Amino acid sequence: MNGQNPWGDGDSRAQADLIAAISTAAGPGALSVIRLSGQGAGQALSRVFQSPTDPLQRPRAMAYGKLVHPESKELIDRAMAVFFPAPHSFTGEDSAEIFGHGGSTLPRLILEAVLAAGARPANPGEFTQRAFLNDRLSLDQAEAVADLVAAQSEAEAALAARHLEGALSAKIDPAIDKTVNIQAELVAILDFEEDWDESGRRAILAGLKEIHSEIANLCEIGKNLRVFRDGLRVVLTGLPNAGKSSLFNALLGRDRALVSPRPGTTRDYLEATVSWDGLRVELVDTAGLGAASADELDELGQDMALRELEAADVILRLRSVTEPGPDGADSQTGGSQAGTDAADADPAGMGQAGKDLSAKTLTVWSKSDLASGPLPNDALSVSALTGAGLGELKLEVLKRLGLTPGLKPETVPNLRQRLALEEARERIWDARQALLDQLPPDIAALELSSALEALNRVSGRALTEDVLAQVFAKFCVGK
Ligand SMILES: Nc1nc2c(ncn2[C@@H]2O[C@H](COP(=O)(O)OP(=O)(O)O)[C@@H](O)[C@H]2O)c(=O)[nH]1
Ligand SMILES: [Mg+2]
Missing domain, CATH: 3.30.1360.120 (Probable tRNA modification gtpase trme; domain 1)
Known part of the structure; x- marks a missing residue:
């Protein structure tokens, strides 16, 4: 036809x-x-x-x-x-x-x-799959098409657009070329074993080290800048009445959570999505932890809160400036003394689980408008009432994740791509080790074949049926 x-x-x-x-x-x-x-x-x-x-x-x-x-x-x-x-x-x-x-x-x-x-x-993704099979797109570009359609923040969309332009291949292709060249040299050495001199060997070792660090760098980016793909989860915790729901509303810019002077108002948890510096942030307001629970509902709420804390990228642990502090920052009533001590021994205020969570926890002094005196210089303080400190708080959260404002990464490998890159990194390392150990060059050449296979999996040049199915299952119909 x-x-x-x-x-x-x-x-x-x-x-x-x-x-x-x-x-x-x-x-x-x-x-x-x-x-x-x-x-x-x-x-x-x-x-x-x-x-x-x-x-x-x-x-x-x-x-x-x-x-x-x-x-x-x-x-x-x-x-x-x-x-x-x-x-x-x-x-x-x-x-x-x-x-x-x-x-x-x-x-x-x-x-x-x-x-x-x-x-x-x-079928879902079948148009894009055909584009890939007909060499109109590489696999990482096809994935970028799905990411672009699914993007929920400016950061995600911008990153997907760069990947669609081939930003990832642009980083990987030079490493592939260098690996191919070194492999060719190793094979040539095999054929004429007398050419295997010390300076040639050193050049190959240096080349492998360079490729290794380029790939390792991409793996690190994939891990550390994951939030450019997945967004981040910021969970509020602290004692009842610390001002969590008020801060949640203030960060959201609207009254979403119920606020009340009665402790224990928030019993389950609330989520809302905001955009910070173009990144998608899921804010979570919890029932809070650390208070003696009054009833079964409170306990359920605290269990939920604990699960949320575990899933958080950053935990904001609120302490009201009106709450007695470690240095007696404010009123100290005999009745709350025990609670204060407990809070200090357990900086995240989260019981046993708090020990593992403290690395991602920021302590934030809330209700700063009520402070009777100046707070320590390095203390992070906010007032949900006046809005003071909210901008600094956002910056501090991003900083905790190693992000600088305005950061626009060229490329962030997704999990599939990162796993392939990590494998390539290991094989390159093993190839180098084999040469260092004076093993015959064909051992290193074999490792490099595996490294190339892994690198080519990123673009889809080396491919298995299940990878194809896994990638295109994420698409919607019509794309
Ligand atoms: N003055 C002042 N009061 C606040 C502030 N944030 C919360 N509150 C009050 O503290 C009480 C408890 O607040 P809420 O947000 O419900 O605390 P939660 O139990 O931690 O969620 C309420 O009466 C709020 O009006 C603040 O920044 N300044
Ligand atoms: Mg609340």
Whole structure:
């Protein structure tokens, strides 16, 4: 069928079967896009789209016309359509897009017409998968497409856009080239063993060290800048009445949590999403810990709070300036003395679990507007009432995670990519060790083969079926 396509630049290679999907979100909206790709996309389009300007004769140009059902010929919509002959399409196959009106019913009717014209419904991510299989995108770029669509913050979207441009390959490809070169040298040495001189060996060792540190650096970035992909979770804790819910509301900019002078108002926990410096931050207000529980509900709330603390990236432990402090910062009543001591022995105020959590805990003095005297210079203090200290608090949280304001990483490998990079890092290290141990060069060459295999897994040049399935399962239909 596509062998004799009239538009000149068509590709006569065998194409996969014709798929179609609604590519826009479901629900009310002005427009919808229905996408087709594969063998016979042009013919299927012709069967549902009637226009004085045949889109098949004018590739990549919009045509205006009528959408009809291919069998009943019933009018469905007035629409625009465009045809992309292979290989100049997103998938690399013959493709078409129909721009109809939106809504909850019409896109489905258009899709049904297209299916009646010979397409089958596309699987999630199948368009992007075909783009990958047809070498239009590398695997890391295909993943960036999914990330871009799923982005929930400016930081995530910006990072995905850079990855779509190939920012990760740009870092890895030089390492691949260098590894290939060193491997070739090792193989040459094997063939002419007398060439194995000391200076050549030292150059290879230095080269491997350099590659190792480049890859190790990428692994570190993947770990340390994870929040650019996943966002971060900031959990508020402290004694009842410390001002957690008030701070939660102040950081949110609206009254979401109930605030009351009665202790124990917040019994389960509340979550809300905010944006700090373009990063997605999940704020969590908890029932707080450390108070003697009055009833079963309080205990349940405290269990929940503990689980939240474990899942937190940063814990903000609030202490009211009106609460007696370690240095007797304020009133000291005999009754609360015991509580104070306990709080100091257990800086996070979280019992046994607090020992493991203290590394990610920031102590924040709350209600600073009520302070009777100056607080220590390095103390972090906020007032939910006046808003004082909120900006500093956000900066301090980011600093705790090793982030500087305005940081825009070129690339942050995702978990799949990082695991492959970590494997490559180990193999490079082992290759270097084998040479240091004076083992025959083919041992090192073998390690480098494994390293290359791992590096090529990132871009998808080395691939297994399960990786492919794992990557594309995360996509939505129509992408
Ligand atoms: N003056 C002042 N009062 C506050 C501040 N934050 C909270 N409060 C008061 O402290 C009490 C307990 O606050 P709340 O946010 O419910 O504490 P939580 O139990 O830790 O959630 C309420 O009466 C609040 O109005 C603050 O920054 N300044
Ligand atoms: Mg509360």
